[in-house]
Amino acid sequence: MTRARPGRRPGAPDTKGDILTAARTEFAAKGYDGASMRGIAARAGVDASLVHHYFRGKEKLFLAAMEIPFDPEVIAERVEGGPLATVGERAARTFFEIWGDPDRQGPLLAVLRSAMSHPDAARMLREFVTRSILSRVLLAFEGVPDAPLRAEAMVSHLIGVAIARYVVQLEPIASASDDEIVALIGPALQTYVDKALATKGLAAED
């Protein structure tokens, strides 16, 4: 099935749309790790070089196919771009800047909803978060013991707050400003780094 796009002539081939549709099917069937550009090209009936031409790589194709409204590279740069002593605050600020944008909130909630209800979608999300987000963010956690566990606890916390604010709409947390939320959540996130370093007799450097 191709989707009609504004400006496209009726009956004209929508190669890009065909690739996105093939990608959604392939990612659902094989997960993020198992899917390949070659397999998606075959499913769309196009040459693999065309898929590369349009989407550059598997990650970009996944982001486009799932309509994920952020770039994991940019997130990683924000989380890495500062001292470990303020990583909690930076993670919270980056997260709520993205979620606070009404145009991005809908697609993000759709991904989360889908993962809550469909094991295939949960697997895709798990593999994508692990490969694309955590693996990059962990570069900022050099020297922190149990860094993967702690980074996942931080991400989990942020997701939980997003659900409380944007889905369940608990008050007063839903109506708090982003600045208040960052001031509230940042120190708890920071604990994950600080407590780990403290076990080594270290402190996060300013």
Add this chain to the structure above:
Amino acid sequence: MTRARPGRRPGAPDTKGDILTAARTEFAAKGYDGASMRGIAARAGVDASLVHHYFRGKEKLFLAAMEIPFDPEVIAERVEGGPLATVGERAARTFFEIWGDPDRQGPLLAVLRSAMSHPDAARMLREFVTRSILSRVLLAFEGVPDAPLRAEAMVSHLIGVAIARYVVQLEPIASASDDEIVALIGPALQTYVDKALATKGLAAED
């Protein structure tokens, strides 16, 4: 619609089942706050005293109708039953004892899934969590500034970790033992109390 129950004679009236069905409809239509025992009785076509006889009050009826597998009173006792200096650890331990029970995990995920996808269910969950859980748990937070915001951040964190562990199944957090999880999450939850008291120049007493 009545559901057949084991041991019930075919055709025999299932008053309790009728009340539960009426309660689900009434809670969905009016929310937790708006629904009343009287309205549910009327919808089920029975006397209000019979609803009280079977379920004692609105909260117990809600727990039964939504198949919520824990008692908010017991949770509140656990969270209150100790010094404020260890409230984070107690909250984490209580939460993961309930979620770690396979018989209770399914119903809890069903409630969460439903809230993610249906605004009526989200409203019910919000009102129930506010009235039944937060209002009780907050009794343990006497003297903590911004206690409602901080308690909601704690609950949000726990829900986020449940999603990461039981739905998305991120590793290594999904396979960590409950003891490891309590040791990991407890100190971050505790931050919400400790930072608030620190702004008043106080510390949580052991």
